[in-house]
Amino acid sequence: MKLLSSVQSFGGLQNQYEHVSATLNCTMQFSVFLPPQASDGHKVPVAYWLSGLTCTDQNFATKAGAQRVAAELGVAIVMPDTSPRGKGVPDDADKAYDFGLGAGFYVDATQTPWNAHYRMYSYIVEELPALLEANLPVSNKRAVFGHSMGGHGALTIALNNPGRYVSVSAFSPIVSPSQCPWGQKALGLYLGEDQAAWQRHDTVALIRAGAPQMPMLVDQGLADNFLAAQLKTELLEKALEETGYPAEIRYHPGYDHSYYFIATFIEDHLRFHARHLQ
Numbered sequence: 001m002k003l004l005s006s007v008q009s010f011g012g013l014q015n016q017y018e019h020v021s022a023t024l025n026c027t028m029q030f031s032v033f034l035p036p037q038a039s040d041g042h043k044v045p046v047a048y049w050l051s052g053l054t055c056t057d058q059n060f061a062t063k064a065g066a067q068r069v070a071a072e073l074g075v076a077i078v079m080p081d082t083s084p085r086g087k088g089v090p091d092d093a094d095k096a097y098d099f100g101l102g103a104g105f106y107v108d109a110t111q112t113p114w115n116a117h118y119r120m121y122s123y124i125v126e127e128l129p130a131l132l133e134a135n136l137p138v139s140n141k142r143a144v145f146g147h148s149m150g151g152h153g154a155l156t157i158a159l160n161n162p163g164r165y166v167s168v169s170a171f172s173p174i175v176s177p178s179q180c181p182w183g184q185k186a187l188g189l190y191l192g193e194d195q196a197a198w199q200r201h202d203t204v205a206l207i208r209a210g211a212p213q214m215p216m217l218v219d220q221g222l223a224d225n226f227l228a229a230q231l232k233t234e235l236l237e238k239a240l241e242e243t244g245y246p247a248e249i250r251y252h253p254g255y256d257h258s259y260y261f262i263a264t265f266i267e268d269h270l271r272f273h274a275r276h277l278q
């Protein structure tokens, strides 16, 4: 992997890298915040941040304001891109923002032409951690968190891989892609119309199917324009209640879907993960 840029922040380093991904069959960029505790080669625990629709590795790095607390806690943050990129990577036919480039939905596509590149699930779960743990001072103590499409990615990836992550959290997640327009479009095109294949990428379905318990925190703004039609947090709330799954959902009056909301509560998420990572 090649270092593209490196700037100091709160005593740590905000770095951007490029590498050729065998999983995604293209060149990818990602960002990593390395806290000061990593500077002597000491391996630090790591939280993987999964961004939402339209994002690259830069949105969280520049808008969330996570570096100060991550530096204090000694936790690295990995910020991957949200889809494969580059020449030959197919996009939505109408260049819509909710499918294709910037909208990988953290699944491994099985349908042509998407399956040649769109394998974000395996990229996040396997390729990226292996690359980083071999080349950077980060340990295999991992947490995963994300926003919106990335909140869906974080929750489903954690529930499918409880041994690989100690904790999971999400801002404004799509809790049941099987039951909202963004998810139905993406899963239909990436995985095909047989909804049986969608269930392991649907947080509500996974919880209802008896997913193993792990520390889980969800924050949702009540002034979020996407709440009623796309996010549907109430479906998760109901599934948690009916199965006795012990997650915390916090609702915040007045907060919308933006990074202003994320920046307000990111400290809570980092402290939540640090408690489980250390």
Ligand SMILES: N[C@@H](CCC(=O)N[C@@H](CSC=O)C(=O)NCC(=O)O)C(=O)O
Residues within 6 Å of the ligand: 051, 052, 053, 054, 055, 059, 063, 097, 147, 148, 149, 150, 257, 258, 259
């Ligand atoms: N352009 C779209 C909305 C796109 C949007 O709001 N993206 C969110 C994530 S939404 C779910 O995954 C985001 O994080 N945007 C980047 C940012 O820096 O804010 C529309 O017009 O509705």
